[in-house]
Amino acid sequence: MTLQIWVRSLEDYARQVVGKKCVGCGEPFAQPLIDHYNHDGGWIVYGFSRRQWLSVRCSHCHYDTSLWKLGIRGDVDNLPEKSSLQIDSETLGNRGSVGER
Numbered sequence: 001m002t003l004q005i006w007v008r009s010l011e012d013y014a015r016q017v018v019g020k021k022c023v024g025c026g027e028p029f030a031q032p033l034i035d036h037y038n039h040d041g042g043w044i045v046y047g048f049s050r051r052q053w054l055s056v057r058c059s060h061c062h063y064d065t066s067l068w069k070l071g072i073r074g075d076v077d078n079l080p081e082k083s084s085l086q087i088d089s090e091t092l093g094n095r096g097s098v099g100e101r
């Protein structure tokens, strides 16, 4: 039996962002460009060996909104949530540093 996991690419995530509204000004994203950096609490992204923290910058107000705030959580079981940030850091502790940029 083979376990198959659908891993989304940055383009797949960008498609999910289209139509979501900027947290800063409320404008919907039309052609979002995903910003990303290594982050063990982030998303699994096709082509990256490490999890990536994903955000998108608004072309109107230049506010950076994380995909998490847009409700795009991917298939990740340990994304940081408001109420469990500390637990999350501990859980991730033995996998490497958290919050590394």
Ligand SMILES: [Zn+2]
Pocket (backbone or CB within 6 Å): 022, 023, 024, 025, 026, 027, 058, 059, 060, 061, 062, 063
């Ligand atoms: Zn905006």
